[in-house]
Amino acid sequence: MQQIVNFILRNKSFLFFLLLLCVSVGLTIQSHSYHKSKFINSANSITGGVYNTSNSVSSYFGLKQENDKLHEENTRLRSLLFNQNIDAKTFIDSTSFKGRYTFTTAKIIKNSYSLQNNYLTINKGSRDSIKQDLGVISSKGIIGIIDNTNSKYATVISILNTTNKISGQLKKTNQFGTLSWNGKSSRLIQLTDIQKSAKLVKGDTIVTSGRSAIFPKGILVGTIEDFKLDVTKNFFEVNVLLFNDMTNLEHVSVIENKDKPLIDDLQKTNE
Amino acid sequence: MNNLLSIHTVRFFVLILLQVLLFNKINFLGYINPHVYILFIILFPVKNNRILFLFLSFLLGLCVDIFMDSGGINASAALVTAFIRPAVLKFSFGAVYEHQALKFNNIDFGQKLTYISILTFAHTLTYFLFEIFNVSKVIFVLQNTLFSSIFTIILCILITSIFSKKSK
Structure with missing residues (x-):
């Protein structure tokens, strides 16, 4: 017994090292599987706040391109609208949403594309009814899928993520x-x-x-x-x-499929 | 003593913010980013409580991980770096370290370069091994390690040279 205690005391720093290494390797392994990184993510108020502040400065540098992009999309949508004779109402009836899909605009406050598993952070969270597994797109196409959310921020699994399918x-x-x-x-x-x-x-x-x-x-x-x-x-x-330049992203939309719970339910009963 | 404590606390937070807001966005040639936050580990006082040092390094890495959404990659890399530091100190400074008379402000350039290079290389190698996490991509790991460590070493040497107070 004494020898065991002595052994532990003698090697306490090495054992402590091993313990911490196990924790960090565990976290690493968790982060390499889909939807598992529960604790270590940037959707919390501190990291979200830091990224938000830094983004409020850096977003000015890309204003021109961002404007061009939005203008391009507006033109495309307008041509769609006038060529298909859709009744263009100037108001939105927010009490009854027709259709299956609702869209929420959001801004990317942290972009990443040089890692193997890239995550983005957006400035909307559960307060704006952002939930896990919603799709994220930009004007030019697909961006990723929502992963973790807190009240004000959410992380997005980018399509540039090796776990994404x-x-x-x-x-x-x-x-x-x-x-x-x-x-x-x-x-x-x-x-x-x-x-x-x-x-x-x-x-x-x-x-x-x-x-x-x-x-x-x-x-x-x-x-x-x-x-x-x-x-x-x-x-x-x-x-x-x-189509998207993943290195230069700013404004995105989050898509919610209103029927998704029903579809998921159905698929669950089939299994 | 109090002064020392405050310097290292400030350095801890400043390095995290610098790493996250500046150095992670460099993406030189598309993917090369320096890991300058290990300066905290490099410049930590030589006379220290081993367990506290390991824990602080782990915490430093974990903070960067939370910002980067990268699981425990930086935490493990920083931890490994902190663990091998005494051996590297002994290897690069020899007798000066043995006599506990080491001051980072007045050491010659060659020794400093060896010391920083070995620690950076160890850190970057662990980092990319865990990040890529795929044995079949060993060449990719080594290539990334090489480029990223060169970048980190240059920046670390520059920063330590600029901010060192020469006492000669």
């Missing part, structure tokens, strides 16, 4: 596959499991497939950069060039 499809045919990221380039993501029979052409548009109830069908992702057969020789592996 989103269902995507070809725009012109309905052949679908899984969008994931291999961690190499912040401009390219990978679309896998596309059937060999699909006719792929360089430059074809890839959109979301609407299978997961997170994103509606037809949100833009990118264009085909190149493709090859994977090791099984049955499926294509496609490199998709993103």
Whole structure:
């Protein structure tokens, strides 16, 4: 017994080192699996506040590009509106939302794209009815999925995250596959499991497939950069060039699918 | 003594904020970021309570992790760096360290370079091993480690040179 106590006392710093190492390795492993990083995330008031303050300064540097981007989107939406004869009301009836999807605008206060598992932080939280598993898009296409929230801030799993899996499809045919990221380039993501029979052409548009109830069908992702057969020789592996410049993001929208609880319920009863 | 305590407390917070708000946004050539916050570990007093030092380094890494949403990557890297520091001190300063007469303000450049380089390299290697977390990407880990440590070493040397009070 005495020897054990002596051993512990002699090696107390090494044992303390091992203990802390176990904790940090545990946290690391947790962060490498989807939706597990519960404790260590930047959606808390201190880190959120720091990023918010820094963003309130740095957002001025990109004002011009951001304005151009918003103007471009406005023009696109207006042309859609006038060409399809949708009744353009000047007011929004906020007591009854028609349709399945509601949108919330948010601002990215922390961007990251050089790691393997990138997370963004936005300045809206559960107070603005942001919940886990809502989709996040920008004017040019898909950004990611909400992970953790607190009252004022939320973290977003970027599409540049190796744990992320989103269902995507070809725009012109309905052949679908899984969008994931291999961690190499912040401009390219990978679309896998596309059937060999699909006719792929360089430059074809890839959109979301609407299978997961997170994103509606037809949100833009990118264009085909190149493709090859994977090791099984049955499926294509496609490199998709993103429409979004992930290194320069500011204004985003969070999409909520009102029917998602119903769909989830149904899928749960099927299992 | 009080003065020493306040210097290190201020340095702790200033380095975290600098790392998070400035150095993580450099993204030189798309992905190279320096990890300047390890200056806290490099410049920690030589005469110290070992357990407190390990704990503070762990906490430092964890704070950076919370900002970066990176799990425990920085925490483990900082912890490993703090753990091997006595051995590195002994290796790079030899007798001066043995006699407990080490002052970071007046050491010659070669020794300082060795000391900072070894610690930075150890830190960056652990960092990328945990970040990439994939044995099949060893080349990628080593490549990132090399570039990132060179960047960090240059910045650390510059910062320590600028802010050192020469007592000669």
